[in-house]
Amino acid sequence: MKNHFLSFLFIYSLVFGSSVRTFASLERGQEIYSQICVTCHGPNLDGGIGPSLADAYWKHGDTSEAIMRSITKGIAGTEMIAYEYVYSEEDRQAVTDFILDKQEGNRQTLRSFYARDYFKGKRLTPELFDSVESDSQEILPENFLYTKRMFDGVLRGQSKLFIKQSGKYRFNIGGQGGRVSIWVNGEEVHYTNDLEDQSNYFNKDFHLDAGVHDLEILQEEPTSFTMRFNARLQKIGGNNWVLTGRSLEGNVPKIIRPGPQAKVIRKWIEGLPPRTLLVLLPNQVMVAYDSASGQILKAWKSALVNQTPSLDSRSQKESVAKGQEISNASRTVLQGNEFNLLHYESQGDSVLISSLVDGVSQNFTVSPQGSDSFTVTLP
Numbered sequence: 001m002k003n004h005f006l007s008f009l010f011i012y013s014l015v016f017g018s019s020v021r022t023f024a025s026l027e028r029g030q031e032i033y034s035q036i037c038v039t040c041h042g043p044n045l046d047g048g049i050g051p052s053l054a055d056a057y058w059k060h061g062d063t064s065e066a067i068m069r070s071i072t073k074g075i076a077g078t079e080m081i082a083y084e085y086v087y088s089e090e091d092r093q094a095v096t097d098f099i100l101d102k103q104e105g106n107r108q109t110l111r112s113f114y115a116r117d118y119f120k121g122k123r124l125t126p127e128l129f130d131s132v133e134s135d136s137q138e139i140l141p142e143n144f145l146y147t148k149r150m151f152d153g154v155l156r157g158q159s160k161l162f163i164k165q166s167g168k169y170r171f172n173i174g175g176q177g178g179r180v181s182i183w184v185n186g187e188e189v190h191y192t193n194d195l196e197d198q199s200n201y202f203n204k205d206f207h208l209d210a211g212v213h214d215l216e217i218l219q220e221e222p223t224s225f226t227m228r229f230n231a232r233l234q235k236i237g238g239n240n241w242v243l244t245g246r247s248l249e250g251n252v253p254k255i256i257r258p259g260p261q262a263k264v265i266r267k268w269i270e271g272l273p274p275r276t277l278l279v280l281l282p283n284q285v286m287v288a289y290d291s292a293s294g295q296i297l298k299a300w301k302s303a304l305v306n307q308t309p310s311l312d313s314r315s316q317k318e319s320v321a322k323g324q325e326i327s328n329a330s331r332t333v334l335q336g337n338e339f340n341l342l343h344y345e346s347q348g349d350s351v352l353i354s355s356l357v358d359g360v361s362q363n364f365t366v367s368p369q370g371s372d373s374f375t376v377t378l379p
Contacts, residue, residue, distance in 0.1 A: 029098025032091055040079060045102055047255060047306070049079060053099050056143040056242075062107045068096045100162075105241040106215070106233070109140045109159040113147075116220070119154050124181040124218040125188075129156050144245040145217060147227045157217040157243075161233065166209045168236040171243075173203065175228040178221025182231070185214050205236065217243065256305040258284050262351045262366075264344050267305055267319035272297060275341070278305060278321070282349045283368040286323060291341040291355060294334030299326040301372040326373065333376055334362055 034043075040050035051059070060070050071092050074082035083092060112134040122128055135153065140146075145157045161184070163169075171182055171190050179193035189204045219229055231243040256265055258280040265278045272288055276297065279287040286303035289296050300323030336357035344353045350367040362378075369375040 025094045025097050026101055028091065029094035029096070029101075032087065032095050033098055036083075037095065045099065048304075054102055054104075056105055056107070057141055058107070058143065059141050061139070061141075062103070062143070064096055064100060067099055068092060071095055103162040104164045105162060106143045106243055107160050107162055109143045109145070109157060110137060111140050111145055112137045112156040112158070113151070114154040114156065116153055119220065124154075124179060124220070126183060126186075126216050126218070129218065142245065142247070144242050145219075145227075145231075146245055146247050148247075149225055150223055151227065152223045154220045155218070157215075157219075159215045161208070161213040161215050163208045163210055163213060165235065165238065167207070167238065168205050169208050170205045170234050170236060171203060172232045172234050172240065174230045175221070177224075177228060178219065180229065180231075181218040183214075183216040183218075184208070215243075256280070258282060258286065258303065262346050262349050262368075264346070264351055264353075265305065269305075269319055269321050272321075277341075277344065277353065279351045279353075279366045279374075280305075281351075281366070281368040281374060283371055283373075284323075285326070285368060285372065285374050286321065287329070287366055287374050288321070289333070289353065289366070291353075292339055294332060294336060294339055294355065294357065296329060296331050296333055296376070299329035299374060300324060301326055329374075331376070333364055333378075 033041075037053075040048055041053050042048040045054040046052050047055075051057070058066075060066060060075060070080065072082060072084045074080050087095075112129070113136045114129070114132065114134050118132050119128065134156070143159065145155065147155060173180060173182075173190060173192065177194055179195070180190060181188060182190035184206060187206070189206050190202065192201045192203075217231065221227070221229055226246075227244065229244060232240045233243060234240040256267075260282055262282060263280050265280065266276075267278060268274065269276065269278070269288070273290050273292060275290060275292040277289045277291055279289060280303070281287070284302050286300045286305070287296055288298045298321075300321060303321065303323030306320040306322065334355060334357050338358050340356040342354040342356055342361065344351060347365070350365050352363060352365050354361060354363045356362075364379075365377045367375050367377065
């Protein structure tokens with residue numbers, strides 16, 4: 001039994017790197033996270049005051065070394081302080097291991113660009129890329145592949161797949177033109193080339209155990225305004241993870257929170273009509289008012305809006321309203337048949353909303369009530 005356990009630890013070390021994540025280490029990491037980190041990063045690592053530690057975007061790096069460095073030295077200009085003299089190195093590594101253990105999907109993505117000439121007429125393989133210097137290399141914080149506009153070259157993407165559930169997987173590939181070769185743990189699982197007969201194409205289903213796996217995507221396509229190639233990893237019968245997308249161009253996923261002054265935002269929220277106004281009050285309450293019907297539809301306390309929940313196509317995805325829903329919040333504010341929003345304005349801790357209802361101008365005010373509710377006042 002002892003030999004089996006030592007073999008397990010050896011394999012675990014190979015998969016996860018130099019730090020062996022023992023159950024005791026993960027338990028200690030969770031304990032510290034629950035005491036300190038949860039305040040800013042949320043109980044499920046999905047963000048709050050600080051960024052999400054569970055999604056694909058990692059501005060300051062997602063390797064064990066990078067996460068450990070962020071914990072140890074802090075992040076300048078943010079509320080992330082240095083814990084170098086607060087916790088021991090062992091404890092800081094335990095928190096790092098706990099965070100890494102919660103990852104799922106594509107991480108630690110390195111993108112390399114190459115000139116076309118060297119690859120002309122040659123089969124795309126990792127060994128071929130290893131035999132020539134790249135023109136450029138970049139770690140991508142979005143953890144999906146993209147190219148600059150009018151890119152004229154060959155792309156190599158190298159990353160780690162963090163898999164939580166063992167099972168059968170496959171790649172879903174789209175886009176027109178060019179050639180693609182995808183390798184997982186040194187085995188080629190997908191191949192297409194528009195210059196060859198389709199009988200040479202293949203897209204294998206393959207088994208992945210829970211753990212961390214090597215991924216390489218080798219790709220070339222004709223020069224175009226944007227990259228047409230797109231790819232996702234699909235667990236057969238389960239979730240899928242994006243592997244290509246569009247650059248965030250320096251932007252980070254943005255969380256909108258209530259502040260000291262009341263404010264209104266207009267975002268596409270899943271499950272709410274498109275003309276809904278979101279009123280954010282200083283007591284952390286958010287009220288959803290449908291300007292097309294004169295009704296308050298929902299309200300939340302401890303609320304926020306994640307306006308970029310989807311990194312790969314953020315302009316085409318709904319924003320997400322988060323918080324604890326307030327019961328019995330829905331109500332009719334203005335009665336009529338035809339509604340036209342005129343304007344809204346912040347007035348200190350309240351918001352004044354003006355509408356034209358059946359041709360008549362009507363106003364009302366939304367204000368905070370206590371620490372976790374709101375009130376509506378009609379003139």
